[in-house]
Amino acid sequence: MIRVTVWNENWHEKKDEKVIRIYPNGIHGAIAEGIRSEELSIRTATQDQEEHGLTEEVLDNTDVLIWWGHMRHHLVSDEIVERVRKRVWKGMGLIVLHSGHFSKVFKSLMGTSCDLRWRENDEKERIWVVDPAHPIAEGLGSYFELEREETYGEHFDIPAPDELVFVSWFEGGDVFRSGCTYHRGQGKIFYFRPGHEEFPTYYNKDVLRVISNAVHWAAAGRGATPKYGKSQALEAVSAKIS
Amino acid sequence: MIRVTVWNENWHEKKDEKVIRIYPNGIHGAIAEGIRSEELSIRTATQDQEEHGLTEEVLDNTDVLIWWGHMRHHLVSDEIVERVRKRVWKGMGLIVLHSGHFSKVFKSLMGTSCDLRWRENDEKERIWVVDPAHPIAEGLGSYFELEREETYGEHFDIPAPDELVFVSWFEGGDVFRSGCTYHRGQGKIFYFRPGHEEFPTYYNKDVLRVISNAVHWAAAGRGATPKYGKSQALEAVSAKIS
Amino acid sequence: MIRVTVWNENWHEKKDEKVIRIYPNGIHGAIAEGIRSEELSIRTATQDQEEHGLTEEVLDNTDVLIWWGHMRHHLVSDEIVERVRKRVWKGMGLIVLHSGHFSKVFKSLMGTSCDLRWRENDEKERIWVVDPAHPIAEGLGSYFELEREETYGEHFDIPAPDELVFVSWFEGGDVFRSGCTYHRGQGKIFYFRPGHEEFPTYYNKDVLRVISNAVHWAAAGRGATPKYGKSQALEAVSAKIS
Amino acid sequence: MIRVTVWNENWHEKKDEKVIRIYPNGIHGAIAEGIRSEELSIRTATQDQEEHGLTEEVLDNTDVLIWWGHMRHHLVSDEIVERVRKRVWKGMGLIVLHSGHFSKVFKSLMGTSCDLRWRENDEKERIWVVDPAHPIAEGLGSYFELEREETYGEHFDIPAPDELVFVSWFEGGDVFRSGCTYHRGQGKIFYFRPGHEEFPTYYNKDVLRVISNAVHWAAAGRGATPKYGKSQALEAVSAKIS
Numbered sequence: 001m002i003r004v005t006v007w008n009e010n011w012h013e014k015k016d017e018k019v020i021r022i023y024p025n026g027i028h029g030a031i032a033e034g035i036r037s038e039e040l041s042i043r044t045a046t047q048d049q050e051e052h053g054l055t056e057e058v059l060d061n062t063d064v065l066i067w068w069g070h071m072r073h074h075l076v077s078d079e080i081v082e083r084v085r086k087r088v089w090k091g092m093g094l095i096v097l098h099s100g101h102f103s104k105v106f107k108s109l110m111g112t113s114c115d116l117r118w119r120e121n122d123e124k125e126r127i128w129v130v131d132p133a134h135p136i137a138e139g140l141g142s143y144f145e146l147e148r149e150e151t152y153g154e155h156f157d158i159p160a161p162d163e164l165v166f167v168s169w170f171e172g173g174d175v176f177r178s179g180c181t182y183h184r185g186q187g188k189i190f191y192f193r194p195g196h197e198e199f200p201t202y203y204n205k206d207v208l209r210v211i212s213n214a215v216h217w218a219a220a221g222r223g224a225t226p227k228y229g230k231s232q233a234l235e236a237v238s239a240k241i242s
Numbered sequence: 243m244i245r246v247t248v249w250n251e252n253w254h255e256k257k258d259e260k261v262i263r264i265y266p267n268g269i270h271g272a273i274a275e276g277i278r279s280e281e282l283s284i285r286t287a288t289q290d291q292e293e294h295g296l297t298e299e300v301l302d303n304t305d306v307l308i309w310w311g312h313m314r315h316h317l318v319s320d321e322i323v324e325r326v327r328k329r330v331w332k333g334m335g336l337i338v339l340h341s342g343h344f345s346k347v348f349k350s351l352m353g354t355s356c357d358l359r360w361r362e363n364d365e366k367e368r369i370w371v372v373d374p375a376h377p378i379a380e381g382l383g384s385y386f387e388l389e390r391e392e393t394y395g396e397h398f399d400i401p402a403p404d405e406l407v408f409v410s411w412f413e414g415g416d417v418f419r420s421g422c423t424y425h426r427g428q429g430k431i432f433y434f435r436p437g438h439e440e441f442p443t444y445y446n447k448d449v450l451r452v453i454s455n456a457v458h459w460a461a462a463g464r465g466a467t468p469k470y471g472k473s474q475a476l477e478a479v480s481a482k483i484s
Numbered sequence: 485m486i487r488v489t490v491w492n493e494n495w496h497e498k499k500d501e502k503v504i505r506i507y508p509n510g511i512h513g514a515i516a517e518g519i520r521s522e523e524l525s526i527r528t529a530t531q532d533q534e535e536h537g538l539t540e541e542v543l544d545n546t547d548v549l550i551w552w553g554h555m556r557h558h559l560v561s562d563e564i565v566e567r568v569r570k571r572v573w574k575g576m577g578l579i580v581l582h583s584g585h586f587s588k589v590f591k592s593l594m595g596t597s598c599d600l601r602w603r604e605n606d607e608k609e610r611i612w613v614v615d616p617a618h619p620i621a622e623g624l625g626s627y628f629e630l631e632r633e634e635t636y637g638e639h640f641d642i643p644a645p646d647e648l649v650f651v652s653w654f655e656g657g658d659v660f661r662s663g664c665t666y667h668r669g670q671g672k673i674f675y676f677r678p679g680h681e682e683f684p685t686y687y688n689k690d691v692l693r694v695i696s697n698a699v700h701w702a703a704a705g706r707g708a709t710p711k712y713g714k715s716q717a718l719e720a721v722s723a724k725i726s
Numbered sequence: 727m728i729r730v731t732v733w734n735e736n737w738h739e740k741k742d743e744k745v746i747r748i749y750p751n752g753i754h755g756a757i758a759e760g761i762r763s764e765e766l767s768i769r770t771a772t773q774d775q776e777e778h779g780l781t782e783e784v785l786d787n788t789d790v791l792i793w794w795g796h797m798r799h800h801l802v803s804d805e806i807v808e809r810v811r812k813r814v815w816k817g818m819g820l821i822v823l824h825s826g827h828f829s830k831v832f833k834s835l836m837g838t839s840c841d842l843r844w845r846e847n848d849e850k851e852r853i854w855v856v857d858p859a860h861p862i863a864e865g866l867g868s869y870f871e872l873e874r875e876e877t878y879g880e881h882f883d884i885p886a887p888d889e890l891v892f893v894s895w896f897e898g899g900d901v902f903r904s905g906c907t908y909h910r911g912q913g914k915i916f917y918f919r920p921g922h923e924e925f926p927t928y929y930n931k932d933v934l935r936v937i938s939n940a941v942h943w944a945a946a947g948r949g950a951t952p953k954y955g956k957s958q959a960l961e962a963v964s965a966k967i968s
Contacts, residue, residue, distance in 0.1 A: 011967075071964045089839060089883075091375070102960065111837040111885075112910050113815060117626070118956035128638045128659050133333070133425040135463025142468040142601070142639060154612045154651065155626060155952035157815070157911055159837075162405065162886055163425075167638065167651055167659045175612050175653045183375040183405075184838055185883055213463065220462065221377025221455065226384040226881035230844035234828065238797045241737075253725075313722045331597060331641070344718065353595040353643075354668050355573060359868070360714035370880045370901050384843070384881060396854045396893065397710035397868060399573070399669055401595075402646050409880065409893055409901045417854050417895045426596050427641055468639035472602035476586065480555045483495075575859070617817070617909040619947025626952040646889065647909075667859040667889075697947065704946065705861025705939065710868040 002219040003041045005062040006032045007053065009069040010046035012197045019197045027068050027195070027202055034208040040215065047072060052080050059083065063219045064093035066211070067100045068195065074104075081105050089185030093218025095211065098195035101156075106191070109184050110158055116176070117153030123171040125149040125194065127178055127206075134165045135220075136179065136190065136213045144206035150196035152176045158191070166210075168193060179210070186223050190214040244461040245283045247304040248274045249295065251311040252288035254439045261439045269310050269437070269444055276450040282457065289314060294322050301325065305461045306335035308453065309342045310437065316346075323347050331427030335460025337453065340437035343398075348433070351426050352400055358418070359395030365413040367391040367436065369420055369448075376407045377462075378421065378432065378455045385411075386448035392438035394418045400433070408452075410435060421452070428465050432456040486703040487525045489546040490516045491537065493553040494530035496681045503681045511552050511679070511686055518692040524699065531556060536564050543567065547703045548577035550695065551584045552679065565589050573669030577702025579695065582679035585640075590675070593668050594642055600660070601637030607655040609633040609678065611662055611690075618649045619704075620663065620674065620697045628690035634680035636660045642675070650694075652677060663694070670707055674698040728945040729767045731788040732758045733779065735795040736772035738923045745923045753794050753921070753928055760934040761941065773798060778806050785809065789945045790819035792937070793826045794921065807831050815911030819944025821937065824921035827882075832917070835910050836884055842902070843879030849897040851875040851920065853904055853932075860891045861946075862905065862916065862939045870932035876922035878902045884917070892936075894919055905936070912949050916940040 008028035012019040023030050028044040036042065045053025047069070059065075065084065069076070081104040088094050088109065096106045101114045128143040153174030159182070166179030178193030192210060195201045202208070250270035254261040265272050270286040278284065287295025289311070301307075307326065311318070323346040330336050330351060338348045343356045370385040395416030401424070408421030420435030434452060437443045444450070492512035496503040507514050512528040520526065529537025531553070543549075549568065553560070565588040572578050572593060580590045585598045612627040637658030643666070650663030662677030676694060679685045686692070734754035738745040749756050754770040762768065771779025773795070785791075791810065795802070807830040814820050814835060822832045827840045854869040879900030885908070892905030904919030918936060921927045928934070 071960075071967050074964060075968065102957070108834075109837040111835040113954075113957065115954040115957040117952075117954060118959065126657055126659075129466040129468060130638050130640070130661060131425060131644065132428045132466040132468050132639055133430050134465050137466035138463040140466040142466070142637075152956075153626075154614050155616055155950075155954070156614070157954065159885060160615065160647065160888055160909060163644065164648065167661075169653060169657060169659045173610055173653060175610075175614075175651045175659050177614060177651075183373060183886060186374045188375050217463075221380040221459075223376050224371040224374040224379035224382040224384070224881075226371060226374050226843075228839075228841040228843060228881070228883065230878075231828070231839065231841040233844065234797075238800060241797050242801065313718075313725050316722060317726065344715070350592075351595040353593040355712075355715065357712040357715040359710075359712060360717065368899055368901075372880050372882070372903060373886065374881055384879075394714075395868075396856050397708075397712070397858055398856070399712065401643060402667060402857065402889065404644055405886065406890065409903075411895060411899060411901045415852055415895060417852075417893045417901050419856060419893075425644060466639075468601075470597075470599040470601060470639070470641065472636075473586070473597065473599040475602065476555075480558060483555050484559065613950040613952060615909060616912045616950040616952050617914050618949050621950035622947040624950040626950070667857060670858045672859050701947075705864040705943075707860050708855040708858040708863035708866040708868070710855060710858050 001041050002039060002215060003061055003063045004066065004215055005058060006042065006044045006066045007068065008044065008046050009072050010048060011072050012070065022198070022200050027197065030202040031066060031211065034202060035212040035215065037212065047076065052076060054080050054084060059087050059092065062092060064095065064215045066095045066097065067103060067105060068097045069103045070099040070197065073102055076104055081108060085109060088187035088189065091186035091222040093187060093215070094189045095214050095218060096189065096191045098193060101191065109189060112159060113157045116156045117174060119151045121151055121172055122148045123151050126169040127166050127194070128169060129165070130167050131163060131165045134163060135217050136165050136210060138213045139209055140206065146194060146201060146204060148199055149194060149201065152193055188218040190218060243283050244281060244457060245303050245305045246308065246457055247300060248284065248286045248308045249310065250286065250288050251314050252290060253314050254312065264440070264442050269439065272444040273308060273453065276444060277454040277457065279454065289318065294318060296322050296326060301329050301334065304334060306337065306457045308337045308339065309345060309347060310339045311345045312341040312439065315344055318346055323350060327351060330429035330431065333428035333464040335429060336431045337456050337460060338431065338433045340435060343433065351431060354401060355399045358398045359416060361393045363393055363414055364390045365393050368411040369408050369436070370411060371407070372409050373405060373407045376405060377459050378407050378452060380455050381451055382448065388436060388443060388446060390441055391436060391443065394435055430460040432460060485525050486523060486699060487545055487547045488550065488699055489542060490526060490528045490550045491552065492528065492530050493556050494532060495556050496554065506682070506684050511681065514686040515550060515695065518686060519696040519699065521696065531560065536560060538564050538568060543571050543576065546576060548579065548699045550579045550581065551587060551589060552581045553587045554583040554681065557587050560588055565592060569593060572671035572673065575670035575706040577671060577699070578673045579698050579702060580673065580675045582677060585675065593673060596643060597641045600640045601658060603635045605635055605656055606632045607635050610653040611650050611678070612653060613649070614651050615647060615649045618647060619701050620649050620694060622697050623693055624690065630678055630685060630688060632683055633678060633685065636677055672702045674702060727767050728765060728941060729787050729789045730792065730941055731784060732768065732770045732792045733794065734770065734772050735798050736774060737798050738796065748924070748926050753923065756928040757792060757937065760928060761938040763938070766941065773802065778802060780806050780810060785813050785818065788818060790821065790941045792821045792823065793829060793831060794823045795829045796825040796923065799829050802830055807834060811835060814913035814915065817912035817948040819913060820915045821940050821944060822915065822917045824919060827917065835915060838885060839883045842882045843900060845877045847877055847898055848874045849877050852895040853892050853920070854895060855891070856893050857889060857891045860889060861943050862891050862936060864939045865935055866932065872920055872927060872930060874925055875920060875927065878919055914944040916944060
């Protein structure tokens, strides 16, 4: 059983009539419902909860964390960001969706600005598989399509992905590396582009399939448990230095 | 159920008293026995069999092929090599062990000479985990050790691995990228260094754990099924050109 | 001074009126002229010459080889292919253009089918920079455009590039990894997509800039000179085995 | 002319007799002297200077920054760290040496803990070339040696390098990925392991050769200049949100 926590900023869903109509149970609710399976134990958490819903106890019981945020990144507490980041280093899987590219968690794990080109123009997006051996692409053909989406374009300022799984084509002339994997410590990270709040993207069966595949990939095998030591040794000494 | 075929050159085990004592059932037998589990359906095949034991029917029923060869690479038929290579491209996992780095199958999938430094000096080998997030390293600590092994050294003339999982240390002064993953088409490849025929390496529990982990990794999710087309179109035309 | 050899199949330029009008001096002639600079010493070679123009003497005096071929890949002799491949392994740079993805040289260095989606539909191509730190992208902005080109689409069946520099967008709905680097042995390889023979692509200043950048990148620093040894040792022994 | 700034914590060189004897002009002085050439314009800067010697004016005139620090990482101001990081994103090369793996600058560019195994045991280090095509390995053979060095061991908690150039072997049983390249934005980063302050490592000709090669590599071609935009657009809006 893989324990999944779907985290959402949950702000558009309270303020914006259009979004409320599309996601009456929130984006987190739609994703949790959409990837439901016997192999997953799913809970949700939102930014407006105590500790943003990401208490030590919740993270202790999370194998894979899914993250959606957009307008309130700056209001996520640095303490929780550091807590999540350290969990990833210790093996928790992390799936960052869409505008989550600008979340403090993602930026601090990437070491780059994570900026990109961008417009809202209701364009068609085609998501092409560029690594058909990858388990995250399981069950797809050459590509799948979203009739209308927000447009993200290159250059997407991220480190070169460990594995590039998807590249998006946009009607208006842009491309985007829309499915990217990273290892950070013992943890696995997947960034997946689609999911503008004004479109019913998280009801699309291929989008849900990819998220579900990514959950299984990120949870598969926590790998090895190395021992370090320099940090501890050094901190003891350097703390005395000024 | 993952269907595994363990392939072996099976030549030392017939000629060399020392090897016969260590591997009375062949290296293929030791590996098949050593990774046995309820999740795996395992068969073996050897070079001296008809079609080297790799008939279309056998490959049709193989999810992951494990390959050990050493002195008789040049006697593997090009037809079988091409058959195996195309299966990898279509999604069959391939685990190449030790001296299999010089097999025609591996070289044709790498595009390099696959040469390396080498000596037989009965040295200690320590296999260090350099990617603790990788499922192939599942269950290990910082490293594991083999009391005596044949020495391989850098430069190992391979393409930069997609993921580097292990690096070996040898008593006599060498290092070696000993656990390397690659994607080729829809197929996943893992090269794993240990396994000189004169040592009981394939009875070592950590070596067997890695091979077993690699089987699960290579079989996990066949990914997407893209459509191509240029090859077919071009061949039809160019065949007429001289 | 970097010594460059521009190699061309040189077949369309003899048979096809449309191509003859665009490339009266051949594609090789246009490229040689287009990247001319004080830092480069450029010669050309064509498939119809003795040894396809790639004698030992020519390759001895080549730092970077540029390759364009299309319809007559199957008529390039295996001996010359192996000669070129071994030169790459020893440090000669190789730039493979457009339909050269199906050349024997490129396929044997990649270990994959190198197949792709394809159509001739006179579409606009936009070539996006996805690695702005890369010297091959020197001097470009976010992207550059070709008004009409042949369309190549994913999945492009290559190994994951060591570095992905460009991704193409095509009007008709496709994307393509159109600028890819690889190391093979001591040699550097760059695959660059554009260059259909029916369009004046090799007169485009950005295309020429990229090819010129790639020549400098591929020639920069031959790196280290490792010693191997296992191949020689093994061949001496295994040649006696049947 | 490449403009290089060699930055040093410069603390051991003031406090520790042993280090003062080895590096009377500081580690920065030894490196500046050791890589001197007609193609480089070199200055030094130290932590104890105003703004740590890294004023806007200095960075405006720096193509490649070399960084050595050890015990006083925590005393480098966050403002200067962010200033350096943003310069890297805009194309300044960065070479991080030895214990600089724990500098705020490096950690914030990597997104990992950068921890490692460690001991001071005066062991022999052999630095093996694993990518002989790389310009940073220019002029080396299979490996070079340092008679005595501090030991760093895996797992080194960094992102998988874009290119792995060197792997170290240590007498006492460790290996280490000791030459690692990364792209971040338009900037190139090279981490190079050797350089314990108690040994004359920065007088070693191969160490100096590698640092010099890395300077040329990091300065070569600032690549492309993409335009972004989402950050600016979003910040204008989200600043108003609470």
